[in-house]
Amino acid sequence: xxxxxxxxxxxxxxxxxxxxxxxxxxxxxxxxxxxxxxxxxxxxxxxxxxxxxxxxxxxxxxxxxxxxxxxxxxxxxxxxxxxxxxxxxxxxxxxxxxxxxxxxxxxxxxxxxxxxxxxxxxxxxxxxxxxxxxxxxxxxxxxxxxxxxxxxxxxxxxxxxxxxxxxxxxxxxxxxxxxxxxxxxxxxxxxxxxxxxxxxxxxxxxxxxxxxxxxxxxxxxxxxxxxxxxxxxxxxxxxxxxxxxxxxxxxxxxxxxxxxxxxxxxxxxxxxxxxxxxxxxxxxxxxxxxxxxxxxxxxxxxxxxxxxxxxxxxxxxxxxxxxxxxxxxxxxxxxxxxxxxxxxxxxxxxxxxxxxxxxxxxxxxxxxxxxx
Numbered sequence: 001x002x003x004x005x006x007x008x009x010x011x012x013x014x015x016x017x018x019x020x021x022x023x024x025x026x027x028x029x030x031x032x033x034x035x036x037x038x039x040x041x042x043x044x045x046x047x048x049x050x051x052x053x054x055x056x057x058x059x060x061x062x063x064x065x066x067x068x069x070x071x072x073x074x075x076x077x078x079x080x081x082x083x084x085x086x087x088x089x090x091x092x093x094x095x096x097x098x099x100x101x102x103x104x105x106x107x108x109x110x111x112x113x114x115x116x117x118x119x120x121x122x123x124x125x126x127x128x129x130x131x132x133x134x135x136x137x138x139x140x141x142x143x144x145x146x147x148x149x150x151x152x153x154x155x156x157x158x159x160x161x162x163x164x165x166x167x168x169x170x171x172x173x174x175x176x177x178x179x180x181x182x183x184x185x186x187x188x189x190x191x192x193x194x195x196x197x198x199x200x201x202x203x204x205x206x207x208x209x210x211x212x213x214x215x216x217x218x219x220x221x222x223x224x225x226x227x228x229x230x231x232x233x234x235x236x237x238x239x240x241x242x243x244x245x246x247x248x249x250x251x252x253x254x255x256x257x258x259x260x261x262x263x264x265x266x267x268x269x270x271x272x273x274x275x276x277x278x279x280x281x282x283x284x285x286x287x288x289x290x291x292x293x294x295x296x297x298x299x300x301x302x303x304x305x306x307x308x309x310x311x312x313x314x315x316x317x318x319x320x321x322x323x324x325x326x327x328x329x330x331x332x333x334x335x336x337x338x339x340x341x342x343x344x345x346x347x348x349x350x351x352x353x354x355x356x357x358x359x360x361x362x363x364x365x366x367x368x369x370x371x372x
Contacts, residue, residue, distance in 0.1 A: 007028075008038075008055065008109070010023065010026040010038055010040050010053060011026075014042070014117075016101070016107035016108075016109065016115065017098050017099065017100050017101070017107060017115075018098065018099050019042060019044075019051065019098060021042035021043060021044035021045075022042060022044075023040060023041075023042055024040075024042060024043055024048070025040070026038050026041065026053065027039060030126075031128060032244070034057045034061075035054050035056055035246070037052060037053075037054050038053045038054070039051070039053075040052075040053050049119070049120075051098065051118065051119055052120055053115060053116075053117050054115065054117075054118075055113050055114070055115055056068075056114045056246075058114060061161060063161055064106065064114040065114075066159035068097070068104075068105045068106040068114075069105070070161065070245070070248055071097060071105065071245045071246070071248065072097045072105035073158070074150055074153065074245060075095050075096060075245070078093075078146070079091065079094050081149045082094060082149065091119070092124075092240060093145075093241055094149070094241060095118050095121075095241065095243060095245065096118060096119055097116060098116075098117040098118065098119070121240065121241050121243075123233065124233050124240045124241065125231060125232065125234060126227070126229070126230065126232070127227055127228060127232065128228045129227065129228075130263075130284070133283055133286075133287040134237060135232065135237070136227075136260075136264050136284050136288050136291065137287040137291035138237060138238055138291060139225075139227045139239055139260070139264075139288075139291070140257075140260055140287070140288040140289075140291030140292040141239050141291035141295050142230040142239030142240070142241070142291075142295075143222060143225050143242060143256055143257075143260065143292065143295075144292040144293070144294065145239075145242075146242040147219060147220065147253055147299070148298065150219075150220035151219060151299045153220050157218075157250055158220060158248070158249050158250050161246070162247060162249070165223055165249070165251070166221075166223060166255040166315070167208055168205065168317070168321075169204050169208055171325070172197070172201060175197060175324060178324075178328040178329050179194060183328070183330055184328065184329070186327065186328055187328060190328070193343075193346060194324075196350050196353075197317070197320075197321055197350075203310075203314060204314070204317070204318075206310070207252055207255075207307065207311070207314060210303060210307070211252055216252060216253075216303050216307070217301070218251065218252065219252065219253050220248065220249075220250070220251075221249065221250070221253060221256050222247065222256050223247035223248065223251060223255060223256065223259075224247045225257075226259075229242060231243060252304075253296065253300060254307055254310075254314075255315065257288070257308055257311050257312075258311030258312050258314055258316075259315045260288050260292070260312075261288060261311065261312025261315070262312060262315045262319060262349075262352070264288060265281045265284045265288070266278060266279075266280070266281070266352050266355075267279045267281055268348065268352075270345055270348055271341065271344050273347075275347065275348065278348070278351045278352060278355055279355050279359075280356055280359045282359065282362060282363070282366070285363055285366060286366050286370075289308065289367055289370050290370055293305075293367075293370045294370075297370075305367065306367075308367045309360055309363035309364045309366075309367055312356055313353055313356040313357060316349050316352050317350075319349050320345075320346050320347075320349030320353065323343075323345040323346035323349060324342070324343075326342050327340075327342035327346060
């Protein structure tokens with residue numbers, strides 16, 4: 001399967017799916033960096049409708065059919081739950097896979113590329129950065145609702161489309177291997193960063209140990225809980241629909257909440273090198289907790305709630321470990337803008353871990369207040 005840079009014939013792609021509408025025009029859409037996304041306008045019996053057509057990047061997602069099986073199962077289940085609740089906008093509150101003519105949630109073009117089609121969610125948009133606490137609240141509420149809708153998903157376990165994605169002990173083991181190999185002779189200059197991680201090695205297995213012991217359950221998780229993966233209503237600014245479900249797979253609810261804390265609450269950008277003012281925005285953290293627990297409190301167990309504040313630290317530590325590992329290996333995974341980019345990112349994440357550790361007590365109090 002290829003992943004070409006040339007523009008596809010969207011009219012031809014559309015014929016692979018059971019759209020029951022005539023293609024009018026289409027163009028590239030959105031700011032995503034992995035899949036190729038297009039918006040197509042169609043005429044359906046005199047009514048103009050828009051659809052999202054996406055070519056899945058099979059260089060990144062090696063098992064696209066399993067990925068789409070996950071997406072189809074999760075979105076069908078979410079829609080069924082919304083319809084059971086009598087939600088007046090059920091079809092706007094979840095993605096819907098338009099089937100190909102053989103009934104599958106994807107189709108392959110003549111070059112072997114894998115495509116999918118979703119109805120366009122109208123009157124809503126995504127934002128690349130959180131600018132207000134209200135946006136943080138709405139995003140967290142939307143991700144909490146996503147987990148709530150999928151909490152009772154039955155049947156076989158979802159596919160792990162990226163195995164061990166948030167299994168922090170595996171990330172730590174990869175770092176240890178990179179230190180031992182020292183492929184680029186960089187380890188000698190990284191002793192403070194390496195020592196920082198090793199001093200927190202016991203933290204790396206805390207959530208995975210809780211899952212293994214059955215203390216917290218494995219759940220359906222999104223695994224990429226950035227604001228730009230939630231569409232906010234153009235008028236009310238309410239979180240309407242969670243999108244970009246490619247990394248949806250088995251995991252812990254804590255991974256999703258922890259990554260929200262990592263991305264939404266620092267005072268600095270991820271690659272900022274001046275860490276003198278790096279701190280935790282407790283007002284932003286409170287907005288996340290209020291939104292998330294407003295949706296998720298009904299299904300989370302006490303052990304999950306008790307680890308919400310810790311989850312932010314763990315996901316930040318894990319991300320820093322990944323940046324440090326990539327720097328040791330010669331920057332082979334993350335795209336970099338300059339030679340020390342991954343090292344700058346690593347130091348930034350570790351600085352934020354330290355800030356989170358210093359604010360852990362007030363963060364836990366915020367959780368307790370809203371959990372109560």
